[in-house]
Amino acid sequence: MKKLIRDNVLKIEHYQPGLPLEVLKKELDLGREICNLASNENPLGPSPLAIDAVKKSLEDGHLYPDNSCIFLRDRIADHLGISPKTLCIGNGTTELIFLMGVAFLDPGDTFIISESSFIMAKIVAQVMDSRLIEVPLKEYRHDLDAILKTITSDTKIVYLDNPMNPIGTLITQDEVTEFMEKIPEDIVVAFDEAYYEYVNKDSYPNTLKYVEEGRNVIVFRTFSKLYGLAGLRVGYCAAKEDFTNAIQRVSPPFSVNRFAQIGAAAALEDKEHIRKTKEMNESGKRFLYENFDKMSVFYIPSETNFITIDVKKDTKRICEELQKSNVIVRPLTMYGKSTFLRVTIGTPEQNKRFIDAFKKSYQ
Numbered sequence: 001m002k003k004l005i006r007d008n009v010l011k012i013e014h015y016q017p018g019l020p021l022e023v024l025k026k027e028l029d030l031g032r033e034i035c036n037l038a039s040n041e042n043p044l045g046p047s048p049l050a051i052d053a054v055k056k057s058l059e060d061g062h063l064y065p066d067n068s069c070i071f072l073r074d075r076i077a078d079h080l081g082i083s084p085k086t087l088c089i090g091n092g093t094t095e096l097i098f099l100m101g102v103a104f105l106d107p108g109d110t111f112i113i114s115e116s117s118f119i120m121a122k123i124v125a126q127v128m129d130s131r132l133i134e135v136p137l138k139e140y141r142h143d144l145d146a147i148l149k150t151i152t153s154d155t156k157i158v159y160l161d162n163p164m165n166p167i168g169t170l171i172t173q174d175e176v177t178e179f180m181e182k183i184p185e186d187i188v189v190a191f192d193e194a195y196y197e198y199v200n201k202d203s204y205p206n207t208l209k210y211v212e213e214g215r216n217v218i219v220f221r222t223f224s225k226l227y228g229l230a231g232l233r234v235g236y237c238a239a240k241e242d243f244t245n246a247i248q249r250v251s252p253p254f255s256v257n258r259f260a261q262i263g264a265a266a267a268l269e270d271k272e273h274i275r276k277t278k279e280m281n282e283s284g285k286r287f288l289y290e291n292f293d294k295m296s297v298f299y300i301p302s303e304t305n306f307i308t309i310d311v312k313k314d315t316k317r318i319c320e321e322l323q324k325s326n327v328i329v330r331p332l333t334m335y336g337k338s339t340f341l342r343v344t345i346g347t348p349e350q351n352k353r354f355i356d357a358f359k360k361s362y363q
C-alpha cells in the first residue's frame with residue numbers, strides 16, 4: 001500500500017492552544033463570567049478605532065483583499081521608519097514563522113531554538129525535514145553562548161523569541177550585540193518580538209537596525225497582543241528585500257483578509273488604546289507580583305502581558321480548582337514544565353478573581 005501521509009507530518013505533535021471561548025463555555029459554569037487568562041490576549045479587547053474601521057468595511061466582504069497588503073504595509077513602514085519593501089504581512093506571526101521555514105530550510109539543515117520556545121518553530125522544522133536543536137535555558141533566559149557553541153556548518157536559522165514565551169524574560173541589547181558580532185554571516189537570525197510593545201526596558205535591543213544594515217535578520221511582530229486583534233490574525237516581519245520576497249513567494253495568496261488589514265492599520269494609530277493597555281498591564285503586573293510575594297509563590301519577572309509562576313507541585317489539580325471558579329490559566333506541561341503555570345495579566349477585576357481563586361487552590 002502506498003504511504004500517503006508523510007512520516008514527518010505524522011510525527012508532529014498537535015499544537016494545543018488555550019481553549020477557545022466557544023469550547024470553554026460548554027465546559028464551565030455559564031452563570032458566571034469566564035476569566036480567561038490562558039492565551040495572552042488583550043483583556044481590554046480590540047482597539048475601538050479598529051472595531052469602527054472593520055465594521056465600516058464589512059460591506060466590502062465580497063471583494064478579495066489586497067494580496068500585497070500595500071495600505072497596511074505603508075502604515076507600518078511609516079510607523080517604524082523603514083522601507084515598505086522590507087516588510088511582509090502575514091496571517092499572524094505564526095504563519096510568517098512557518099513561511100520562513102518553508103522558504104529557508106532544506107532537508108538536513110539545523111534550526112536552533114531555546115528549549116520551551118514558541119512551538120511554531122518545532123512544527124515547521126519537522127515539516128521541512130530539518131533538524132531542530134533545542135538549547136537549554138540559563139536562569140530562565142536564552143543562553144546565547146550555548147547557542148553559539150551549538151552552531152555548525154548545517155545551521156540555517158537561529159530563532160530567538162524576545163521576550164520569550166512562555167517565560168517572559170528578555171535578552172538585552174549588549175547581549176544581542178555580542179551575539180551578532182560572533183554569529184557566522186551565513187545564518188538567519190529570527191527575532192520574534194510578539195510582545196515588543198509591552199517592553200519598558202531601555203536595554204531592549206533594536207533589531208530593526210540589523211535589517212537596515214542588510215544583515216541576515218528577520219524580525220517578527222504581531223497585532224495579536226497589545227493591539228488586541230488576535231482573532232483577526234495579522235502579523236508582520238521585517239527583513240532585507242530578498243528575504244521578504246522569498247517569504248512572499250511561498251505565502252498562500254490572500255492569506256491576510258481584508259478586515260485584518262483594515263483593522264490593523266486603524267489599531268496602529270489608536271494611541272489611547274495603546275496607552276490604556278500598557279498602563280493596565282503594568283499595574284496588573286504589580287498587583288500580581290505583590291500577591292505572589294505575599295503567598296511566597298515563585299514568579300519569573302516578566303517583560304510581557306503574562307507572568308509565569310512555579311507552584312512547585314503538579315499543576316493539574318490547581319488548574320481544575322481554578323476552573324471551578326471559571327478561571328482559566330495555562331499549565332506549561334507541554335513545554336516540559338509540569339509545575340509551572342502561565343497567567344495572562346488581565347483587567348483589575350480579572351486579576352483579583354484569579355488571585356482569590358488561586359489562594360484557595362494553592363493551599
Ligand SMILES: Cc1ncc(COP(=O)(O)O)c(C=O)c1O
Pocket residue numbers: 039040091092093094095118161164165192194221222223224230234235
Ligand atoms: C512568541 C510568540 N510568537 C508568536 C505568537 C503568535 O502570534 P500571532 O497571533 O501573530 O500568530 C505568539 C503567541 O502567543 C507568541 O507568544
